Amino acid sequence: MKLFTKILRTGLATEDLPAAAHETTATGRAERTDERDLAFQINDRARRLLGRAVAIRHVDAGSCNGCEIEIGGLTGPVYDLERFGLHFVASPRHADLLLVTGPVTRNMAGPLRKTWEATPDPKLVVAIGDCAHDCGVFAGSYAVAGRVQDIIPVDAVALGCPPAPFEILRGILAALGRREAAHR
């Protein structure tokens, strides 16, 4: 019973998704995010089909786990990605969207490709973090095979090291072509 009294006392902990303008990171960076979003082609069919229910499969392609901790926060009460109709799934066969973190190491290049092949169309790929975008601090390392977009096609990027959970959410919603991220 103590559990239920605690639940009742805590109440709803979910926070609204703040608009992109409130981000206090360097303006240049925010602008770059928008540019990146627009630069990639957003699959029209994907946008129509995956409008309200998106299954996400996360792939760790050699990340330091900093991004993973932020992604883990997404399923918690504060960030709650389920209210947007997104949820994580275990198998890429169930997935519509691949969330890739980390510079792609040599050992993970093959599995990443296989994961992408195992995902049915239409599918989207969102690269999370600076490492996924351009190998970040690991650029040029002997263990790194390349950027994510060298292995599989990428639809959107959420920059940051690590990007905050709301940044990640905005990246995903951008890939889906949903701009209403301001007040949910």
Add this chain to the structure above:
Amino acid sequence: MSAHLLAPLFWGMCGGYVLAAAGVCAPSARAARGVTAVGSVVGASAGLWLACLVLFGAGHFVLELPGVLAPAGGLVFHLDRLGALFLAVIGVVAVPVAVYGFGYTAALEGHYSLRWMALQSGAFLLSMSLVVCAGSVLTFVLAWELMAVSSWFLVTTEHERQDAVRAGLWYLAMTHMGLVALLAAFFLLGHDGATSWTFAALRESARGLPPGTRNAVFLLALLGFGSKAGLVPVHVWLPRAHPAAPSHVSALMSAVMVKLGIYGLLRVGLDLLGGGPAWWGATLVVIGAATALTGVLYALVDDDLKRLLAYSTVENVGLIVLGAGAGFLFLSLAQPEAAALAFSAALLHVVNHAAFKGVLFLGAGSVLHATGLRDINRLGGLVKRAPWTAASFLIGSMAISALPPFNGFVSEWLLFQSFLPGVASSRASIAVLLTLGVGALALTGGLAAATFVKAFGVSFLAIPRSAEAEHAQEAGWPMRAGMLMLAGACPALAVLTIPVLSTISGVLAGLGGMPATSATFHLGVTLETPLAMARISPVAIMGVLFAAAAATWAAVRLAARRARRVSDTWGCGRIGQTARMEYTSTAFAEPLRRIFGELYRPTDDLTVTVQPGSPYHIRAISFRTQLHPWFQRALYGPIVDATLTAAGWVRSLQSGSINAYLAYIVLVLVVLLGMVIGF
């Protein structure tokens, strides 16, 4: 109206089987195979026709041959409806098996004598048919022994294999132990007051027997027929003999021969003795439940495909005896309608089991033929290489797991329904016993489903686990035809449940004082049991199920996307997939093996080899787990040891010394003289 056909059909049946046996004189092995097949088909068809005429028409067929073996009383054949039902089962199973056997035994050509096998096959089928036609003790016992001997020869066909020879030894010993019990039972039944040794006379004299003798007869008959049927604990020959025999013989033995044990039990217990006190039924219920659970528990953890099927036969025989026990129980409580319901459920399961166990053994034989393997852990991927075998085995597996819409579901449903009046009874002991019986029945059904998901899933699906499985090929057309015939019988029997049940009601009418009319069921489109007021319609379920699946398929084809891409199996991104990564049969059964660990008591053997010089660096770890039926060792170990010890004592009499033998002769002469003088 066709009563004049009965005798010719009988002789035709015997003639057909004798023709099959005459294959021993065939000029070549191939001719021997052909003659066996043709003779068996002719004999089985004639027997089936005869059985149908008796079941649906005349009701009786009597044939007396006083000239044969006249000093012993002559042979008497009396085929009534109960025997005709079993004769029909023999006929229905023997035809596909004969066709299948023609193709299957081709692999034995050159290694083993097919002519000898022809002789024994003919004798086996003939003796089984004569057992159910027998009308006197002499005929019955002669046919029974012929059946035992011919089947022993068939079991040890592949006599170069050690396990076949040992299995044959167990089988021979146990069937003769049963024979002794049977002889004792018949003797007790008729020695005091019977006019002759025909069944009719025994039925008359049994009315006047004291209760002690009746109980003794029942127990001896239970032991004798129970060992043939495969009841715990005298079932031990079954898991040894059925896998060792050639597969089509295994199918015959499992589908038909063990049912003759049930036939004998019903004949002596129900027909000749006319039922008995409540503890008869209670004993049968307990033994049936124990047999069913033992059979299915050991089938679940077995990795040998044919031994798994043999244990499954033990399980189903347990279910049949469970139903028969409930029948005896209700009969003793003066509830003849409930008894008729229970016996009908048991007999319906006899018929249904013959169909699906037959197809399962033929399928296993086809797998053995294609790969040379019985070990499920080395099979796999056969659904693409042997599609007909796979489809037949799947139908058999679904039927034996009691899944709608096949026949196993109907007989399992009926068994459940037959317990209901007992649970509602006013006597606490009966209600508790039958409630636990329902629990055992349900558990058995669930475990059987798990067993056959394992048997079909691991053997046929996924990737081949060995080179033999990889290069397997589908069987030839005779084998395919045999399998498909029996596979088709499963849904056919489901659709024809109503007519089959009305036939069974006719069989039971009058036996042991059960109602003369088929008042137990209201049979129309649906099957109703007024006692339990439950209703089922196998045809309706089949139809609605098919319609629902078809409607779904149509809707998906019309409305949903149909594009598909073929890719690797998802393995978390691993590169490549081998057969080592699949689940094995042992792994599949492992959770249940752990849950029932106390019952199984497996022996585990863990050996760790370390690097020389350091006990912390391990070179190899070997783990071996074995599962032997421990209660068999506990029960049969002492018996076998005692027998061997006694045999040792007797052997010491044969010392080899002439002086000792001379002394024996003198001793016997003195004793004889004393006896003669004394009188």
Add this chain to the structure above:
Amino acid sequence: MDKPVFDMTGVVVEMGQALLALALAPGLIGFIRWMKARLQNRRGAAIWQPYAELRKLFGKDMVVSHNASWVFHVAPYVIFGSTVVVSLIVPVLVTPLPFNAVADLFAVVYLLLLGTVFLALAGLDPGSAFGGMGSSREMTIAAISEPAIALAILSLALAAGSTNLGEIAARTIARPSTALSPGHILAFVALFIVMLAETGRLPVDNPATHLELTMIHEAMILEYSGPYLALVEWASWLKLLVFLMLAGNLFVPWGLATSLAPAALAIAFTTTVVKLVVLAVAVAVLETRVAKLRLFRVPELLAVSFVLGLLAVASSFSVR
């Protein structure tokens, strides 16, 4: 009991009932998920989210393993078809049903077992270790929950004198006092526990887990995608609805329409929804409160259910 099997109105009502069950099932799951989200202090997805998931899945392509055989392709239809047949015979709105001829509790159990067996075979077919593990565990749980179900059914059947669903509902309506009898209540608890095992809810199986080693139902469907996945998921939601309907309408059958009058049907619909909501809240609260059991503790849970069923049978027969 007259059974107007070929009566057109009756058939239309049957179809309508099955379609209603199909339509309500995703909503039921959506409600349970929403309830659990609120109990986790988060907003959660909308209640109609599963409908959106189904719509999306029917529009996706499929990726099929090259090891898969026809069993893999046939299984979703068999699973879906058998669950739909069960929804045809379980009383949702009307009792007795026109298909009362086959509305038998044992038929329900074995039809669901048919779906389970084919799902297990489909898990084994692609040859992945996850699928094999899921199949093995699923069949284990199905096997040991059978005696518990059988005894729960038996105690219901004893009270009603039949295993026919229409009969059981009718007898309880006719004698309201049976609803509060100890046998009834014990049987309800036994059936509830078995329902948790059969439909893969906590504490037996976590429907939202991503760890393959903790999966039972989910492990078998890892290879399915697109429309096949939609069918299999929808069938499992429908199975939960059917079990909740059994629990609700057999033990508390008031509100079920006994005629086809529109007023009676409207009342029946409302009471059905109310019963579903109450039971769904119970499931959600239970799932929030308990943790998942270790696989080898599940037999103990099902043994508890078996004993409760045994007590239910014993009490219902000693009351007479």
